[in-house]
Amino acid sequence: MGRQKQGTSEPTAQAAHSERRIVHVDMDAFYASVEQRDDPSLRGRPVVVGGRGARSVVAAASYEARRFGVRSAMPSTRAERLCPEAVFVAPDFARYRAVSQQVRAIFARYTPIIEPLSLDEAYLDVTTHRGGLETATAVAEAIRSAIRDELHLTASAGVATNKLLAKLASDANKPDGICVVRPQAVDRFLLPLPLRYLPGVGPKTQQRLSALGLQTVADVRAQSEAQLIEWLGRTGERLFQQAYGIDERPVQAERIRKSVSAEDTLSDDLSLEALAPHITAMAEKTWRTAQRGGYSGRTVILKLKTADFRILTRHSSLGTAPTSADELAECATALLDRVGMPASTRFRLVGVGMTNLQSTEQDPQAEQHRLFD
Ligand SMILES: [Mg+2]
Known part of the structure; x- marks a missing residue:
């Protein structure tokens, strides 16, 4: 297979550097450590x-x-x-959420630009706000010390010029470690990494890449963008960017969540009758996300995409929000009766979501924390 470079427009990692300073903090085995x-x-x-x-x-x-x-x-x-x-x-998600708020309060001493990814990890943009400290690395170390001293938990941190590199770096010296990827050291850090470390490269994609002879970031860098796109479509495009350590996404401070959902493209196109187990699986995934956030939703949504890419959604509004994954799955599955497509229709994607979110907690303290997020 053609392994030589074809394009002439490979960006260099150097060109991709911005002056941003991003820290990714990831608590070590968070729920288990709290326990x-x-x-x-x-x-x-x-x-x-x-x-x-x-x-x-x-x-x-x-x-x-x-x-x-x-x-x-x-x-x-x-x-x-x-x-x-x-x-x-x-x-005990209520307890994990409370600890997560304490961690977030520590972040806020250094920067207001905090983007939580889940209860146990967040991106921080410390380009301009460093709480009086000189460097992004000093901020990351101060945060790790505060978490250790005040909360008796450990966190790992990655420091870099963008979110992609910071997240990869926080994983590099886990647990209780820090990794700083300086602009001039991006290639040294990135090139040997196995591709499965990259966000979006799951086991399936990894298999495809491996079949193409691509194991590490260096293998991807040996290919032109055109070749990667030819092989892998949009995944190839993303992989090319990632392989050069390019990621321009800003750190976005938390917005209020309005809905929660999960969807999955099926490996084979299926008839309506065959969708129920997939709906159940997506309901479970959606439920887990909602449970971690401490909310449920009074409107349940079923989303389907037909084999010829038509998207349809059906929803039902309930008197009371589901209180379990089973209840959510039941509501979503019931919506199959309202799909109203010819029996010959095949479906390629199943999604389950909830909107009209409301807190499942009675604890007024939790509400208050959320208000001041
Ligand atoms: Mg973690």
């Missing part, structure tokens, strides 16, 4: 946060459990097989 902090009997033991049932998944695994191969998002039954001595703890 171990708050219950000394769990320290040093393999802790799995999540239910034990056949349909439960691992929400977080302590480093002791990870040594057995347990990972978050893995079915709990698999985790039990891998690590029979694991201690299962039911997740």
Whole structure:
């Protein structure tokens, strides 16, 4: 296969540098660490946060459990097989949210530009606001110390000129580590990285890349953009940008969430009758996101895309918001009756969402935190 460069317009990593200073902070094994902090009997033991049932998944695994191969998002039954001595703890998202707010309050000492990605990680733009510190690295270290001293938890941090590099860097020295990718060291950091580390490269894409002989960022850099696009379409375009460490996305301070959803492109086009298990899977995913945020939604939405790319949505507004993944799945599945397409129609995508979000918490303190986010 043609491995030589064809294009003439490869950007250099140098050209891509802006003067931005971005920190990505990622709490180490967050839910599991909070559990171990708050219950000394769990320290040093393999802790799995999540239910034990056949349909439960691992929400977080302590480093002791990870040594057995347990990972978050893995079915709990698999985790039990891998690590029979694991201690299962039911997740307590209200507590994790409260700790997450404390972490965020520490960030806010240094910069107002905070973009949380989840309860346990966030991007910070410290280009102009550094809380009186000289460098972005000093900010990252001050934040890590404050988290350690005040909250008795550890965090890892990545410091770089954009979000992509900062996020990759925070992973480099986990747990309890920091990695600074200076502009002149971008290539040294990036080129040896296996492609699966890049955002958007899941197991499926990784397989495709590997079949093309692409294992590391350096392998991608040996290709022209045109070649990558020919092979991989839009994924190729994104990969090309990522391989040069280019990422112009700004750090966006949190906006108020109006909806929550999950969707999935099916590996085969399916008939309407065959969609129910996929709807259930998307309902579970949506429910997990909502649960972490402490809300549910009174309007349930089913989104489908036909094999010929027509998008249709059906929704129903409920008297009370769903209180479980099963309830959400049930509502979304019921909407199949209202699709009204010919029986021969095939579908390529299934999505489940909720809007009209409301807090599931009675705790007025939680509401107040949200107001002052
Ligand atoms: Mg984390």
